[in-house]
Amino acid sequence: MVSTVFNQIVEPSWLARPSPEVAPDLLGCTLVRQLPDQQIRGLIVETEAYALGDPAFHAYKRRTDRNRVLFDPAGRTYIYLIYGIYHCFNIVTDQDGIPSAVLIRALQLESVPAVDSTSNQNIHRIAAGPGKLCRVMQIERSLNGGILQPGEPLWLEHRGRQFQQQVDCQAVTFVQTTRIGLSQGIDLPWRWYLSNCPAVSRR
């Protein structure tokens, strides 16, 4: 008999660790965006960690209006506007009061969204980049501080059986490098991505 297996939901407690631990573990998990009339699902293929002591981190200096959600418990979203045009989507991690987050840099979409404003794009590149994935998933600042769980606009699902098999047979491997697009903290090796993934940012 055929059985459909649903991925397990990622619980906040699983995210309550330092971001450099969580960031590689999020590779292969699925980000789900629930819209009124459609669901958009994407495999996480590229992440970066931001944490205490990191000069590139928005919470490096002090708590401000913008970064306050970074100090909240794990399992919330941190979304901000960058270069006046794009948004960046982060997952808040670690213990309450300890600012820490993972930037989601690229997704491999399961399918082309119904209203596709980027119809010229290669399916593999529609969500290739932190600004592009927010555009296609309609993630903007009104979602900042939201909890990642079903029933909300966004949630996470753990690695599925198919992905695990690809890891086990080494069809997919994990690569760790320095982060992208920064002027500070450029030597921290806190970027991870899946090998052989056309959606990973080109650099």
Added chain:
DNA sequence: TTGGCGATGCTG
């Protein structure tokens, strides 16, 4: 293929 640059608005 690589590198330079403008768009655009919010933050501290």
Added chain:
DNA sequence: AGCATCGCCAAT
């Protein structure tokens, strides 16, 4: 002033 970006265009 600078920014956790992107797409376009020119030069190689």
